[in-house]
Amino acid sequence: MPSLRIEPSGQACGASVTGVDLSAPLTRDTVAEIRAAWLAHQVLAFPDQRMDDAALARFTLALGRFGEDPFIAPIDTHPHILEVRREADEKTPLFAENWHSDWSFLPNPPSATILLGLEIPPIGGDTLFTNQYAAYDALPTATKAKIEGRNAWHSAALGYSRDGAYGDRDQAAGRSMRIRPSDEAKKKHPHPMARTHPETGRKSLFVNMGYTIGIEGMPDEESRPLLWELFQHQMRDEFVYRHAWRPGMLVMWDNRCVNHRATGGYEGYRRVLHRTTVAGP
Numbered sequence: 001m002p003s004l005r006i007e008p009s010g011q012a013c014g015a016s017v018t019g020v021d022l023s024a025p026l027t028r029d030t031v032a033e034i035r036a037a038w039l040a041h042q043v044l045a046f047p048d049q050r051m052d053d054a055a056l057a058r059f060t061l062a063l064g065r066f067g068e069d070p071f072i073a074p075i076d077t078h079p080h081i082l083e084v085r086r087e088a089d090e091k092t093p094l095f096a097e098n099w100h101s102d103w104s105f106l107p108n109p110p111s112a113t114i115l116l117g118l119e120i121p122p123i124g125g126d127t128l129f130t131n132q133y134a135a136y137d138a139l140p141t142a143t144k145a146k147i148e149g150r151n152a153w154h155s156a157a158l159g160y161s162r163d164g165a166y167g168d169r170d171q172a173a174g175r176s177m178r179i180r181p182s183d184e185a186k187k188k189h190p191h192p193m194a195r196t197h198p199e200t201g202r203k204s205l206f207v208n209m210g211y212t213i214g215i216e217g218m219p220d221e222e223s224r225p226l227l228w229e230l231f232q233h234q235m236r237d238e239f240v241y242r243h244a245w246r247p248g249m250l251v252m253w254d255n256r257c258v259n260h261r262a263t264g265g266y267e268g269y270r271r272v273l274h275r276t277t278v279a280g281p
Contacts, residue, residue: 004030006037013131013258014241015041022046022250023055031062038112039200043129043253047246049116053078053274056116059250060276067110067277070103071160071185073178075274084115084273085176092175093165096262099130099235100210101255102277105154107189110277114252119272120245124265127251129241129258132204135234136194139205143233144194146226151190151216152207159210160185190216193230197256198281204257205234234259256280 005019017037020030038044051059057078060066066080075081086095102113136144160181162168167181193215195206209231215223243251253260 004033004037006041008041009043009241009243011241012134012239013041013129014043014045014243016045016047018047020046022049022059023051025058026062035063038252038254042131042133042258043241043243043251045243046250046252047248049248049250051116051248051250053081056081056114056250056274056276060114060278063112063114063252063278065279067112067279068103068106068108069277070106071156071166071180071182073180080276082275083178084271084275086271087176088268088270090174090176092170092173094262094264095166095175095177096210096260097264098210099231099259099261100208101206101259103156104191104206104208104255105156105185105187105189105211108280109191110255111280112252112278113255114250114276114278116274117245117247117249117251118274119270120247120249121266121269121271123269124263124267125245125271126263126265127243127245127260128263129243129253129260130235130239131241132206132234132239132257132259133197133202134239135236136203136205138236138239139233143229147193147230150193150218152193152212152227153188153190153214153216154211155188155213156185156211157188157213188213195256200257202257205230206256207231207234208259 007016103109159165162181166179
């Protein structure tokens with residue numbers, strides 16, 4: 001069997017992978033090759049795939065256990081597949097438009113997110129990714145010293161609590177996604193601000209605007225300006241990969257070393273993707 005063909009994006013991270021049919025069961029060697037490319041490039045795009053939900057689930061399990069996906073109800077036919085949907089005439093605010101690492105508020109955040117494009121508009125809808133290895137490496141020495149050995153607090157309260165961005169008022173406005181806000185979202189968990197990747201051994205900046213709410217052991221008047229400095233730094237253009245979608249494309253990314261956010265620009269078109277996560281170690 002020929003090896004995968006991997007074409008780097010030429011941007012801060014990301015690569016396109018061809019030469020593999022993800023709708024079929026994969027050999028152990030092919031899975032290992034995909035995993036190595038994922039660790040090297042952080043974001044992988046597989047164009048022109050013809051996958052159903054069973055194939056999406058099988059591919060996810062080839063990489064590890066299903067991750068926990070709180071606050072969004074799965075599709076009716078599979079307990080671990082979420083639907084990211086926006087109707088053509090939807091007026092609610094764009095979902096996931098703030099920079100974040102998926103579910104970093106959990107005690108054990110997912111290592112990977114996998115997203116399969118089903119209905120992709122002809123314009124707009126790019127996903128932006130930021131390379132957090134590069135963001136950490138580019139920090140001033142003094143800032144690295146400030147965050148070394150420190151934990152940041154992560155919480156879903158701003159998004160998924162009943163009074164959050166996707167809370168009761170948002171649901172009443174007619175959002176098409178099956179979001180289930182809860183006061184459970186107000187819980188918080190600490191994670192290292194300078195996180196060592198468990199597989200590559202590289203350090204990355206592990207904070208994000210969507211879910212990081214404070215710094216453990218630091219008063220708010222000190223933590224807020226430091227976090228704002230880090231948020232501004234980590235989204236700089238030189239760290240960004242802009243991904244353009246096509247129908248049938250599968251994208252997987254490493255939540256341990258990239259942040260991402262959605263963009264709009266496809267008003268008047270419906271957009272539907274199916275999503276899984278892979279549990280962290």
